[in-house]
Amino acid sequence: MSNITSAGVAQFFSPMGQELWAKARAEEYDAASFMLAFRNAYPLELLRVVANQLDISTGVRRKFPSLAPRGVVLDRSLFEQASCEAVARFRATYMQGDTLCDITGGAGIDTFFLASSFSTTHYVEIDPVRHALFCENSRRWGASSSSLETFCADSLSYLKDSRQTYDWIFVDPARRSGDGTRHAEMSAWRPDIVAQQQLLCSSARKVGVKIAPAYDITRLRKEISTMESLRVISVGGEVKEIFAQMSAQGDSIRCTLHAVCLTKEGTPFFEISREGHGDRMLPSSSEATYLYDPDAALIKAGLVHETGALFSMSCVAPHGVLLLKNSYEEDFPGRVLRIQHIFSWSKKRTQTYLRTHGVVGATIIRRDFPLSVQEIRRRFHLFGESANTFLYFTTRGCGERIVIHAEREL
Template sequence: MTLDELHSLFDPQVLALIDAHAGDDPAAFALRFHGRSDLPVRAIAEQIACRKKAAVKLPSLSRFPLLYTRLALEQASGERAAEWKASLMQGRRAIDLTGGLGIDTLFLARRFEHVVSCERSEALARLAEANRRVMGIANVETRIGDSEEILADYADDSFDWVLVDPARREHGGRSAGLQQSSPDVVRLHDLMLRKAAKVCIKASPALEISGLETQLPALSAIIAVSVDGECKEVLLLLDRAHVAGQTPKVRAVCLGKETFEIVSSGSEPPDRAVAETPGAWLYEPDAAIIKARLTGKLARQMQLEFLNRTVDYLTSADRVEPFPGRSFRIEECRPFRQKSFRKELAELEITNAAVQRRDFPLSVEELRKRYKIGESSERFLFFTKDASGDLIWLSCRKA
């Protein structure tokens, strides 16, 4: 979005038009008003499309007539994750090095007396500033320019916390690595910790979490955060007081109807209790637990066993609830034999199913194509290995 388009959206008549057509199809709106040189038609259509997405991603914030850009809304934290992340931080002053649409900044403003929001794009910075005015938030200072240069200009210990959500786009694609992000938080490690005693880095959910302490010596905690079963972000907390070489704590936070948390003690035994045969119930832990590699601790805590030594499927004879993840009732568990599998599906009258596989030689696409399995939300087929390493398949119903 250009500054001219943004300024045109501030026109009360244009804002009223957005409100009046909020329920329209954006493409249909653009076609209907095509050729209207007196209106920013493309920008209005973008706002209509974004408001529909914001209603899901930002349910309470979207009750305000906020402005968005497609890319900024896509990259912004969801409301639940942003609110929980802000709960980790408090103090007098904070700086958000990557303001963007400003969702994280909005929640930081509730916990700090003063927040500095840095943004390279003037148009996006002004858009976020306008949104804060609409919401009556007055304790945020906008800084436009390179965030590293802005941070370097402040005196040491100017802030209690630094928050940074580095861009993970590289040459048109996406990169999960820290050093490929912008800004490069590995290079800025020492600078950030001079300006604040604590730093929160919002990293990609695809980030490999092992060995991060070699890149970030002050790394004190790694937190995988999921919302409704989908891992949304990995938070890396840096603490100036952290002893270099000390293993960071690893934590999984599952935000759903209720919040579930599990933390590594740093001394979990590496061995897994593996069931000789699957029980009556199958469990798939929440994505944040799998990401944090805490399935073993969860299994010991809930007295569950693994299906095998390599995957994060758990099982039990009796149902364990509530379970942080998905639970399934096992109806069939059989050895997987390629020659007879099609016949077995026909005998069980299985034509449609949701298909999942872990540690299995055939992909989901190959299984669907080869055995003509349609889609279903009622039945689930799991393909994996048993305790002996033999291929098995399970037919299940979701609890």
């Protein structure tokens, strides 16, 4: 937890605190200058809460656009772990039922949006300051007090003591320890999902677990044996989370894998799935008119070739992610570029091509290529970026290293 205290939260929501918060925003203070300007005029606990809100205010407006005008008070660690509004809204379209328990309440963004899909919603949070923040935030957001109940309690003890069977349990494990250290191992997260599978699945018909986007999916399927499905969710081309759905009848070997691409507003514009294991292979090709670079969700989920088959495409390499086609597919989920030239990689050949074609700036992308982007820029003096010119450094299935020069169609 940050240095925000219960006393500071209470002072922040008092008339004095709200007046100070309005003044800080109106005069456009940043956190450091605010603390310096008011350090002797107000209680330190209050100053810390206001400074914290100034620190995250820009991110709050971007991450929670509909809630920000109503007021979102969080500490930084809560803000960083909270789901973005787009994903939270989308999740509420498939997590539905009569009863829900969010056993890792935290910021409560998920709780708030999921509550609209359930008759009764329980929010459980062990930290009293975070619990108090959610109670105040949810009131400002307009949550229904008749259908939403909050509990300041240890989540696992709460489940054991309540003896209630929910339609859904939602879990967003804490991936940082008390000193702020981020843990990559799932066994170090709290609660420990792997160790608590039996308790979770016996307490609900379905359990939804939010997983960090960088987590390895193959490893995840081995660790969680009760998994029914996995959703890799991207917003605006960036993977935001992996969502694991568990149940007592789940089988990770046969679980369905989904890739979901959302707009920044949370509207799904592409979704594809595959049941069980087994990769689909596309035919390789050496030439085409258009290069297709798939959305990050498709790459993370390993569903690039399934997507390519849907659009009748070929691939640059059998196990690669770059796709090719002679015609333009407007609805393709990812970047679509017109190919200018494909040539075999060598330092001399690349230097000659760039000089001859006047390429002095480009977006550099490497896929299965030994040189880093920084090294490529250094070797060829490509220090300028370009939103329209792209150079892909990659490797064909035969092992031939190539460069693809492509342009965005204006």
